[in-house]
Amino acid sequence: MKALEVKNITKRFPGILANDHINLSINKSEIYSIVGENGAGKSTLMKIIYGLYTQTSGEIYVFGEKVKINNSNDAIKLKIGMVHQEFMLIPRFSVTENIVLGQEPKRGIFFDRKTAVKEIKEISDRYGLKVDPLEKVENLPVGIQQRVEILKVLRRGAEILIFDEPTAVLTPEEAEDLFKTLSFLRDSGKTIIFISHKLKEVMAISDRIAVLRRGKLQGVVYKEKTNKQELARMMVGRDVVLEIPAALVKRGDTITSVRNLTVKNNRGIVGLKDVSFDVHSGEILGIAGVEGNGQAELIDALIGFTKPVSGSISLSGEKVKSINPHNMRERGMAYIPEDRKRRGLILPFRIKDNMIMGQHNKKPFSRNGILNDMEIDSFAEKKIEEFDVRPRDIYAKAANLSGGTQQKVLLARELSIWHNFILAAQPTRGLDIGAMEFVYKMLIEEKKRGIAVLLVSLELSEIMGLADRILVLYEGEIIGEKKPGETSEEDLGLMMLGLKKKEKVV
Amino acid sequence: MILKKLFSRRKEEYWWMTIAVPLVAILLALITGVIFIKATGRSPLKAYKLLFGSSGLFPSPYWKNHFAEMLLSSSMFISTGLAFSIAFKGGLFSIGAEGQFIVGGIVAAYFGYAEPFAGLPTILHLIIIFIMAMAAGGIWGAIAGWLKTKKGIHEVITTIMLNWIALYLIEDWLVTGPMKANISTGISGTPYISATAKLPNILPGTRLNISFIIIAAAVFFTWFLLYRTTIGFEIRAMGYTLVFGMEAPKASGVNVNRRIIQTMFISGAVASLGGSFIVLGILFQYPPVFEGGYGFDGIAVALIGQNEPVGIFLAGILIGALRTGATSVQLAHIPKTFPSIIEGLIVAFIALQELIRYLIMKLIVPKRSKSD
Ligand SMILES: Nc1ncnc2c1ncn2[C@@H]1O[C@H](COP(=O)(O)OP(=O)(O)OP(=O)(O)O)[C@@H](O)[C@H]1O
Ligand SMILES: [Mg+2]
Numbered sequence: 001m002k003a004l005e006v007k008n009i010t011k012r013f014p015g016i017l018a019n020d021h022i023n024l025s026i027n028k029s030e031i032y033s034i035v036g037e038n039g040a041g042k043s044t045l046m047k048i049i050y051g052l053y054t055q056t057s058g059e060i061y062v063f064g065e066k067v068k069i070n071n072s073n074d075a076i077k078l079k080i081g082m083v084h085q086e087f088m089l090i091p092r093f094s095v096t097e098n099i100v101l102g103q104e105p106k107r108g109i110f111f112d113r114k115t116a117v118k119e120i121k122e123i124s125d126r127y128g129l130k131v132d133p134l135e136k137v138e139n140l141p142v143g144i145q146q147r148v149e150i151l152k153v154l155r156r157g158a159e160i161l162i163f164d165e166p167t168a169v170l171t172p173e174e175a176e177d178l179f180k181t182l183s184f185l186r187d188s189g190k191t192i193i194f195i196s197h198k199l200k201e202v203m204a205i206s207d208r209i210a211v212l213r214r215g216k217l218q219g220v221v222y223k224e225k226t227n228k229q230e231l232a233r234m235m236v237g238r239d240v241v242l243e244i245p246a247a248l249v250k251r252g253d254t255i256t257s258v259r260n261l262t263v264k265n266n267r268g269i270v271g272l273k274d275v276s277f278d279v280h281s282g283e284i285l286g287i288a289g290v291e292g293n294g295q296a297e298l299i300d301a302l303i304g305f306t307k308p309v310s311g312s313i314s315l316s317g318e319k320v321k322s323i324n325p326h327n328m329r330e331r332g333m334a335y336i337p338e339d340r341k342r343r344g345l346i347l348p349f350r351i352k353d354n355m356i357m358g359q360h361n362k363k364p365f366s367r368n369g370i371l372n373d374m375e376i377d378s379f380a381e382k383k384i385e386e387f388d389v390r391p392r393d394i395y396a397k398a399a400n401l402s403g404g405t406q407q408k409v410l411l412a413r414e415l416s417i418w419h420n421f422i423l424a425a426q427p428t429r430g431l432d433i434g435a436m437e438f439v440y441k442m443l444i445e446e447k448k449r450g451i452a453v454l455l456v457s458l459e460l461s462e463i464m465g466l467a468d469r470i471l472v473l474y475e476g477e478i479i480g481e482k483k484p485g486e487t488s489e490e491d492l493g494l495m496m497l498g499l500k501k502k503e504k505v506v
Numbered sequence: 507m508i509l510k511k512l513f514s515r516r517k518e519e520y521w522w523m524t525i526a527v528p529l530v531a532i533l534l535a536l537i538t539g540v541i542f543i544k545a546t547g548r549s550p551l552k553a554y555k556l557l558f559g560s561s562g563l564f565p566s567p568y569w570k571n572h573f574a575e576m577l578l579s580s581s582m583f584i585s586t587g588l589a590f591s592i593a594f595k596g597g598l599f600s601i602g603a604e605g606q607f608i609v610g611g612i613v614a615a616y617f618g619y620a621e622p623f624a625g626l627p628t629i630l631h632l633i634i635i636f637i638m639a640m641a642a643g644g645i646w647g648a649i650a651g652w653l654k655t656k657k658g659i660h661e662v663i664t665t666i667m668l669n670w671i672a673l674y675l676i677e678d679w680l681v682t683g684p685m686k687a688n689i690s691t692g693i694s695g696t697p698y699i700s701a702t703a704k705l706p707n708i709l710p711g712t713r714l715n716i717s718f719i720i721i722a723a724a725v726f727f728t729w730f731l732l733y734r735t736t737i738g739f740e741i742r743a744m745g746y747t748l749v750f751g752m753e754a755p756k757a758s759g760v761n762v763n764r765r766i767i768q769t770m771f772i773s774g775a776v777a778s779l780g781g782s783f784i785v786l787g788i789l790f791q792y793p794p795v796f797e798g799g800y801g802f803d804g805i806a807v808a809l810i811g812q813n814e815p816v817g818i819f820l821a822g823i824l825i826g827a828l829r830t831g832a833t834s835v836q837l838a839h840i841p842k843t844f845p846s847i848i849e850g851l852i853v854a855f856i857a858l859q860e861l862i863r864y865l866i867m868k869l870i871v872p873k874r875s876k877s878d
Contacts, residue, residue, distance in 0.1 A: 303757060329759035343753045348746045357743065358758035361736040369736050 002064060003028040003160050003191040004049070004080075009058035011044050013400070016391045018044040019055070020215040026160075028063075031182060031192045033202045036212030037235055037432040038404025039390045042195050045212075046162050049193075050082040051075040062160070081158030083149050083166055091138035095131050096120050099152045123155055128184055141292065143174030150181065160191045165403065167196055168430050171291045171458055179205050197404070197432050199228040211235055236434045244465035247444045251468070252281030254317065255332075255452035256421045261311035263297040270309070271297035273476040279421065279452040284443065286467030287456040290496050294476035295456050299425050302454070303335050304328040316420060329358065334419035336411060338426040338456075344410040347399035351389065352380035354398050354409055359417050379416075387412040388438075403430040415442060422446060422453045428462065440466060460489045474498045523863055524812050530862050531810070531855035532824070539848050543840060553838040557845060561831030563823075572830060574712030578788065580826025581721040582607075585780030586804025587811060587818040588728050589773045593647075593661075594813050595732055596741040596769040597748035602650055602665030603777040604801025605672035606643040610778025612676045613642040614785045615792035616685060618699025631702040632786075636720075639782040640775035646672065647774020651767035661770070669801070681794055695793040705787040717783040722819070724776060729815040731772070740765050777801065806853045825849060 004026045011019040018041045026032045034042050047053040049060065051069040060067055062078045069075050075082070089098045096116050105115040120133040129147045137145060146166060153161060163182075167175045182192050182205055196202055202209055203223060211218040211234040218234045232240040256279040263272040272294040279285045289295055300306040302313060304325040313320050315331035329335075337343035345354050356365045356376055364375040380394040387408045389401075398406060407430055414422070424443065428436045443453055443466060457463050463470055464484045472480045472495045480495050540550040559566040562576030586603040593600035617623055617635040626634070650664040680696075687693040705715035732738035743755040744762060752762050780800055785792055807825055811817030828845035835844050855862065 305753075305756070325756050326759040326761055335757060337757060342750045343757045346743050346746050346754050349743065353739070357755070358760075360739050366736045371734055371736060371739060 001028045002026065002061070003030070004063075004193075005061040006045070006049065007059045007061070009045065009048060009060070010056045011041070011048060011053060012056045015393055015396075017215050019048070019058075021058070022212070022215075022217050024210055024217070024220070026191060026193065027207075028159075028191050029186055029189050030207045031186050031194055031205055033194045033196065033206035033209045034212060035196070035199070035202055035209060035231060035235055036218075037214075038408070038430075038435055039214075039402040040212040040235075040432075041215045042212055043164055043402060046082065046164050046193065046195065049075070050080060050162060076156050076158070079157055079159040080162070081153030081156060081160070082162040082164070083146065083153055084164070087145050087149050089137045089145060089148060092136060094134050094136055095140075095148050095151075096133040098137055098148055099155055101152075103156065119155070120151065123151055127151075127154060127181065127188070129181060141174075142169050143171065143177060146170070146174075146178065147181075158190070160193070161185065162193045164195045165197070165430060166194070167198060167201055168403075172460075173290070175201065197430065197436075199231055199433065202231070203228060213237065232433050235432065240433050240437060244440050245444065247448060249282040249447055249450075251283045252450055254278045255281050255315070256454070257314045258302075259312045259314075261298070261301060261313065262309045263294075263301045263306060263311075264309055265297050265300075266306075271476050272301070274311070275473075275476075275478055276311075277471060277478065279454050281420070281450045281452050282447055283468045284447050284453040284455055284466050286463035286470040287454065287473055288460060288463050288470050288492055288496060289458075289473035291458055293473045293496075295425070295473060297476070298473070299337075299423065299456060302328070302423050303333070303337075329417075332418065332420040334414040334417055334422045336414055336422065336424040336427045338429060340406050340410050340429075345398045345406055348397060350395050350397055351384065351401070351409055352376055352394040355380045355383055355394075355413050355416075357413060383412040383416065384409075404432055404435055407431055408435060411439065411442065415446070420451055422451060423456075424453060425456045426458065427455070428457075428459070460492055464489060464492075472496055520867075523866070524814070524817070526866055527859045527862050528810050528812060528817065528821070528852075528856065530866065531852050531859070534855045534862075535848050535851035538851050539844070542847070543844075546840075548839055553835050553840050553844070556834040556838055557828070557831040559831070560834040561827035563827045570709070571712050574709050574714035576823070576827045576830040577714055577718045578826075579829050580823045581717040581783050582780040582800050583803055583807045583825045584721045584725065584819055584822030585783070586777050586800045587807030587822050588724060588804075588815065589647075589777035590804045590808040591811070591813040591815070591818055592728060592732070592741075592776060593769055593773040594808065595738075595745045596765065597745035597752065598651070598654075598661050598766065598769060598773075600647065600650065600661055600665050600770065600773055601805070602647055602661075602668055602770075602774065602801070603780075603804045604798060605665070605669035606646045606774040606777035607781040607801050608676055608796055608798065609646045609672050609774075609781065610639040610643040611781030611785045611796065612680060612685070612696075612792050613778070614639040614703075614782035615696045615699060618703035618786060619697045619791075624700035624702065626702060628702045628704075628706065631700075632705070635703060635786065636779075636782060639778045643778020643781070644771040644775035647777070648767050648771040651770030654770075655763035655766050673798075676792070677795065681792055685792070687791070693791070696791045698791045699786065703786055704790065705783070713788070715787045717787045721779065721783075721822075724779060725815045725819045728776070732815070737765070737768065741769050744769075777804070803849075806849060809853055809856050 002025055006022060006024045009019050009022045022045060036042050044053060048055045051072045051074050054070065060069060067078055069078065099120055100116045105112045105119065117133045124131050129151055131144060131147055131151065137148060166178060170178060182194065186192055194206065206223045208220055208222055209226065209231065210220045211231065213235060259276050261272060261275045262270060265271040275298065287295060301308045304323045304327060307323055313323060315328065315333060320327055320331060341347060346357065356379065360366060364372060366372055377394060384392055384394060389405055389408050398409060401409065428439050431439060447453055455463060455466060467484060470482045470484060470492065471478050472492060474496060475498065482492065543550040543553050558564050560572050562572035566572065586607060589603040589606065590600060614635050617638050623631055623634060646668060650661045650668055653659045653664045654661050685696045687695060687697040705717055707715050708719065732742060740755060740760050743760065744752050744765060747754045756762050803825060807818055807821045811821035828849055832842045832845040836842050
């Protein structure tokens with residue numbers, strides 16, 4: 001039986017055809033993946049199905065019936081649910097309150113908490129999604145928050161569940177849990193639409209895979225009859241080398257050094273304990289670890305968002321006296337934040353504005369405090385060409401760009417600001433393989449130029465492929481240093497879980 | 507060439523909404539006004555004829571005078587409207603224009619009559635007065651910015667408190683104490699300013715003075731500041747990322763705290779212009795009791811003008827016109843507060859702008875896409 005069919009869906013934005021006559025037919029109890037480059041139109045299509053956008057033309061059929069979906073309430077009534085990437089949860093509310101919000105069980109006119117809690121326990125048991133119904137959402141890790149989000153969708157009776165890049169924010173362990181959930185949901189009769197840039201994930205869980213390219217449907221393939229290479233070729237239109245080329249560079253002087261750094265997080269708990277390391281010119285230093293083991297505290301201290309409790313940071317060989325972002329930037333730090341929407345881009349600004357943010361007060365972009373549009377425009381034009389930003393329109397708002405394109409704009413900007421040290425936190429989050437390859441190339445180029453790079457990533461393969469040295473963070477401490485050649489992902493994995501004792505302290 | 511460039515940049519979908527929404531809101535307010543007047547059994551046509559006839563917006567008997575009065579009062583509304591919007595663009599919700607306005611007024615009065623300055627040539631004298639008034643209004647605003655960055659107190663609270671402090675300081679102390687006019691002159695309030703401090707007239711036969719030219723320049727300045735300078739770039743970046751704690755500009759090295767204080771200073775300085783206008787161009791002294799409210803009307807003006815300098819300029823003229831025409835509606839047996847009701851209605855409809863946007867889309871967009 002067909003759960004969802006879209007016929008000839010077209011969506012036109014000014015200057016761009018985001019969806020171009022797309023036809024999909026999705027069976028009930030199927031995990032249907034959609035892959036495609038950044039800006040291929042995946043999110044747009046999902047937003048149309050969920051009623052957040054209206055298609056320019058085309059039809060949608062749900063369980064065989066032609067429907068018109070004007071807003072997400074319509075979608076919910078048709079049993080379509082969407083697990084958003086930015087969770088729409090209220091941090092101070094409990095799990096139960098968040099799930100029932102908008103459709104609370106009532107006794108008389110009062111909120112019936114007992115029934116609600118019981119109900120949540122019931123669904124959470126039924127689908128094997130373990131949560132504590134009384135815990136406040138703000139105390140939950142991202143993976144569990146996502147579970148709450150899924151429960152919310154299920155409680156509203158969703159039969160068709162849309163997941164737009166759900167794994168981008170998850171740790172590999174959390175992703176594993178999610179996949180178990182997805183398979184279970186499929187086996188209990190739900191239909192899943194799954195979007196991801198990680199072909200490994202797609203190959204692991206899908207039944208069928210649809211490939212989009214520049215708004216058009218390239219083809220639909222059965223998982224069994226394809227492989228990663230073929231998918232990549234369909235997506236990008238050429239062969240993609242997923243291997244990271246080795247680059248031997250003689251490492252130079254110390255650029256950045258961190259000494260005995262102890263940092264408290266915003267909850268007042270010491271998250272980073274007495275950490276010391278150096279990053280040299282021409283070197284990529286990888287920081288591996290399970291999320292929440294001090295990475296955030298380290299990054300916040302390095303960019304200057306939090307003042308360390310003790311310890312020091314030196315940049316360009318000079319100790320930074322007053323730690324704040326301005327001083328860090330002045331001393332040559334480029335920063336690729338993991339949360340590009342929050343810390344990277346200014347979403348209502350145009351591409352050209354975002355391109356110069358941070359160097360807007362330098363020549364030639366401004367003189368005596370007055371912006372020079374001619375220079376800004378020609379710089380931005382050059383950069384969108386160089387980084388293949390689509391659409392090629394420097395006046396497009398950052399908010400209207402696809403997730404991966406936003407990341408490209410951010411990279412283009414950060415790498416064009418004068419720097420000798422790059423703090424890269426999850427630089428490939430949300431990027432398609434082509435763009436990922438591009439980022440790796442950029443980072444290696446930077447390294448060859450003698451830039452020092454600190455790469456904080458949850459992707460072990462990324463760290464293993466790029467880094468010259470790897471430090472493992474566990475519970476806020478560095479519990480080991482390895483060279484990629486001397487270790488394996490398994491070995492590192494064990495260290496990350498704290499199962500291997502301190503090996504060599506820097 | 508430049509025009510072509512300007513227009514080809516308007517790539518955004520539905521950019522004209524910013525203009526359409528306030529226009530529709532104004533129209534809806536006027537229509538609601540008709541219903542109100544009808545309900546009380548009077549003639550809407552007559553009322554609007556009187557109101558707009560004597561507002562200076564349309565030609566009528568004594569048009570020149572109405573027009574001059576309208577521009578004169580518009581200047582004040584534009585000043586506080588700009589002040590609100592400058593802070594708002596930077597993500598600051600400043601209610602402080604009221605206080606900054608009267609601080610500007612009292613400082614302008616002082617430097618207008620104080621001895622060492624009273625003999626200077628007009629131009630020089632006025633420049634000194636405006637610098638002093640703007641500095642004082644600016645500092646009044648900057649205090650709120652400083653308290654926000656140093657102590658984390660929200661600007662809504664501090665600006666309201668500063669409004670009261672300014673009011674008591676001026677009316678309960680300065681005007682009745684150190685700055686009180688000599689009893690023998692028979693004047694209540696501060697002494698009158700010297701002739702060299704009076705704003706030069708620009709339309710003989712009316713009261714219109716250079717205040718309107720100054721405020722037009724301020725509108726241009728505000729636009730230039732916000733859209734053409736690096737400070738404005740940072741101010742807008744801050745406002746846009748308010749919900750994210752301004753993290754993106756911070757991470758790019760913007761000294762957000764300093765900018766908050768500066769933004770509040772500029773906002774306060776612009777609000778103080780209005781207070782100076784009223785003292786230097788209309789009252790020629792600071793009276794014992796000041797008929798205030800310009801600060802709060804400024805918020806309405808900024809809302810109607812969609813927080814854009816040009817919009818505020820037009821909205822200020824509209825509110826100025828309604829106020830100028832206000833007394834005339836009494837001839838149609840309608841209380842002179844009626845124009846204020848219209849103003850309130852406009853703001854109420856602006857508050858419903860999402861709804862208006864939605865309706866406009868419903869009405870217009872399907873037709874467009876069919877022709878697509
Ligand atoms: N609201 C909008 N206004 C204008 N253009 C838009 C809007 N939303 C999306 N687009 C454009 O439509 C195209 C498709 O975007 P979409 O977000 O669907 O891509 P995507 O496949 O989800 O990419 P990613 O993998 O990077 O998330 C992009 O070029 C984007 O710039
Ligand atoms: Mg997307």
